[in-house]
Amino acid sequence: MTHASRHLLLLGPLMGLLTLAYLVPFLGVLRWSVTLPEPGLGQYGRALTDPLIRSILWRTFRICAIVTVISVTAAYVLALIWVRAAPGLRLLFELFILIPFWISVLTRAFGWLALLSTRGLINTWAQSLGILSEPLTMVRNEFGVIVGMVHFLVPFAVFPLATSMRNLDERVLMAARGMGASRTRIFWQIFLPMTRTGVLGAALLVFVFALGFFVTPAILGGGRSVMAAELIFLRIFQSPDWGLGAAISVIMMVTVGILMALLLRLTGGTRQ
Amino acid sequence: MTQAAEIEARGIGKMFGNFAALSDVSFTIGRGEFLTLLGPSGSGKTTFLTLLAGFEAPTSGQLLLDGRDLTATPPETRGFGMVFQGYALFPHMTAEENIAFPLKVQRRSAADIRARVAAMIELMGLGGHGHKRPSGLSGGQQQRVALARALAYEPPVLLLDEPFSALDKNLRGQMQDEVRRLHRELGTTFVFVTHDQSEALALSSRVAIFEKGRLQQIAPPREVYDAPANRFVAEFLGDINILPVDLQAGRPQVEGRAVAIVTPGTGPLALRPEYMGLATSEPVTGNALPAHLDDLTYQGAETRLALTTRGGLSLILRLPTADVPQSLTPGSEVWATWDSARGFRL
Numbered sequence: 116m117t118h119a120s121r122h123l124l125l126l127g128p129l130m131g132l133l134t135l136a137y138l139v140p141f142l143g144v145l146r147w148s149v150t151l152p153e154p155g156l157g158q159y160g161r162a163l164t165d166p167l168i169r170s171i172l173w174r175t176f177r178i179c180a181i182v183t184v185i186s187v188t189a190a191y192v193l194a195l196i197w198v199r200a201a202p203g204l205r206l207l208f209e210l211f212i213l214i215p216f217w218i219s220v221l222t223r224a225f226g227w228l229a230l231l232s233t234r235g236l237i238n239t240w241a242q243s244l245g246i247l248s249e250p251l252t253m254v255r256n257e258f259g260v261i262v263g264m265v266h267f268l269v270p271f272a273v274f275p276l277a278t279s280m281r282n283l284d285e286r287v288l289m290a291a292r293g294m295g296a297s298r299t300r301i302f303w304q305i306f307l308p309m310t311r312t313g314v315l316g317a318a319l320l321v322f323v324f325a326l327g328f329f330v331t332p333a334i335l336g337g338g339r340s341v342m343a344a345e346l347i348f349l350r351i352f353q354s355p356d357w358g359l360g361a362a363i364s365v366i367m368m369v370t371v372g373i374l375m376a377l378l379l380r381l382t383g384g385t386r387q
Numbered sequence: 388m389t390q391a392a393e394i395e396a397r398g399i400g401k402m403f404g405n406f407a408a409l410s411d412v413s414f415t416i417g418r419g420e421f422l423t424l425l426g427p428s429g430s431g432k433t434t435f436l437t438l439l440a441g442f443e444a445p446t447s448g449q450l451l452l453d454g455r456d457l458t459a460t461p462p463e464t465r466g467f468g469m470v471f472q473g474y475a476l477f478p479h480m481t482a483e484e485n486i487a488f489p490l491k492v493q494r495r496s497a498a499d500i501r502a503r504v505a506a507m508i509e510l511m512g513l514g515g516h517g518h519k520r521p522s523g524l525s526g527g528q529q530q531r532v533a534l535a536r537a538l539a540y541e542p543p544v545l546l547l548d549e550p551f552s553a554l555d556k557n558l559r560g561q562m563q564d565e566v567r568r569l570h571r572e573l574g575t576t577f578v579f580v581t582h583d584q585s586e587a588l589a590l591s592s593r594v595a596i597f598e599k600g601r602l603q604q605i606a607p608p609r610e611v612y613d614a615p616a617n618r619f620v621a622e623f624l625g626d627i628n629i630l631p632v633d634l635q636a637g638r639p640q641v642e643g644r645a646v647a648i649v650t651p652g653t654g655p656l657a658l659r660p661e662y663m664g665l666a667t668s669e670p671v672t673g674n675a676l677p678a679h680l681d682d683l684t685y686q687g688a689e690t691r692l693a694l695t696t697r698g699g700l701s702l703i704l705r706l707p708t709a710d711v712p713q714s715l716t717p718g719s720e721v722w723a724t725w726d727s728a729r730g731f732r733l
Contacts, residue, residue: 286475289442294489294540295463304488308479 151358158362175343179325190272224334255337272317279313391419392543399448426597468537507535642698652732660705
């Protein structure tokens with residue numbers, strides 16, 4: 116038996132599970148999308164032309180893009196401190212990064228609700244201190260959704276970034292310093308480009324993850340900033356419009372697939 | 388070309404916690420010299436180079452560049468060139484961009500940068516590879532890019548940290564020739580770190596030998612090899628036979644046999660393997676010790692012989708294969724001989 120086939124054998128059980136748990140149901144969804152309520156591509160036509168669905172898909176991509184940019188930027192700073200700080204500070208940041216992982220997404224969404232709502236902590240404090248006269252609307256809109264999503268996703272972005280920073284050869288930075296380069300120049304021209312793979316990986320991870328967000332937008336968006344996942348839920352569980360829900364699911368899946376392929380090309384082309 | 392610089396180290400010490408990486412190192416690196424820092428790993432040679440480059444500050448002592456105090460100057464303003472172990476090329480830049488980087492840092496004009504990069508590509512024989520990234524270059528080519536990048540801005544001092552350790556033997560030889568040629572052509576002061584004795588002897592105008600954070604000897608290659616300052620230096624630079632010398636009525640003896648020694652000193656006599664000879668019967672004149680041949684290793688042009696004398700001393704001989712009698716096999720009884728003018732006293 117060759118080396119590769121032995122590896123495949125080891126992977127077998129996992130492959131089987133994934134096929135059963137993901138591929139089979141996905142094929143079912145694919146079938147619904149072209150058979151319900153009648154055979155044909157009619158549901159795809161609807162999904163891509165209906166102004167309401169289009170606006171929700173567009174909002175989903177916009178929010179996800181904003182969340183990705185904010186999360187990756189914040190995670191870059193966190194990862195940089197985590198990787199390069201003194202041991203004490205490093206431990207503190209490790210806790211900051213890890214603690215959110217231990218708290219359920221639901222709890223966190225309600226936490227933000229308590230903090231950001233019209234009669235929440237921030238508004239009541241700001242008003243009693245006289246900073247605000249009218250409460251700020253920070254939930255039941257896109258702002259709330261973005262805050263909640265960023266908070267959830269930052270830790271996920273930290274890991275690929277920290278890995279690419281750790282793998283970086285310290286001597287390359289020393290070489291740049293020895294040639295007289297300033298810290299700013301070293302960061303923008305050496306450090307950032309060398310951690311590019313990590314940035315792309317983190318961005319893709321966050322973006323794909325964000326596309327499927329359900330709980331956070333449902334709670335912090337309060338039904339006003341509906342995103343794709345919630346839309347699919349509504350189509351399938353509330354209005355029995357399975358065909359349309361399935362078609363939107365397939366569109367999301369294909370988008371994710373295309374993004375993954377793009378990333379592989381981008382990082383594969385610059386592999387060092 | 389910028390004037391080559393002179394560097395003086397005065398009582399340099401470096402502590403890492405309680406560990407003294409360097410203690411009281413003082414010497415001068417001459418203008419345009421090719422100095423090699425040689426020593427086993429952990430001897431302090433790399434630490435000394437790091438201090439020279441400015442990436443670490445000494446705990447005590449002073450560094451002077453052409454008489455000016457350099458100790459507190461950060462690496463970015465020292466203006467030295469450095470070639471790192473593993474080259475430390477910028478992986479996302481082409482060979483040309485790598486070489487241009489330090490010139491851009493110095494805000495030179497675009498035309499000047501183009502001309503300098505082209506000249507370095509030419510000097511290093513990298514024609515046709517300028518647009519490749521380091522990942523597309525061979526080890527030797529990456530090494531050349533690293534040298535070109537370090538020399539592009541005409542630094543007064545070039546520091547090289549074990550630059551050839553990743554290269555195979557043939558390429559190593561080629562790159563050594565190349566570095567020697569560069570040194571001759573540019574006249575820059577070169578400071579080179581290695582743990583490879585033959586590399587140090589082959590390249591440098593002087594060798595500084597470090598052990599346990601202390602400078603053991605600094606002298607031209609021939610002198611450190613033929614007249615080592617102490618036993619460590621003698622043994623570190625290659626195989627050595629050490630013969631204890633007794634005085635019997637004022638006349639020197641080795642294992643009870645009278646010998647003639649002209650080299651001054653009182654310690655044991657040290658002889659490099661290539662300075663000893665072999666005889667199959669007791670020679671009429673000259674120094675000789677009866678011995679048993681334990682092993683004989685054919686190495687092409689040379690043959691290495693391991694002997695044990697009757698008194699129990701282990702000796703290593705390295706003879707031109709042409710001078711080794713064909714009949715000789717392990718187990719033979721032989722005589723180890725040497726010229727009284729050879730060797731040194733430890």
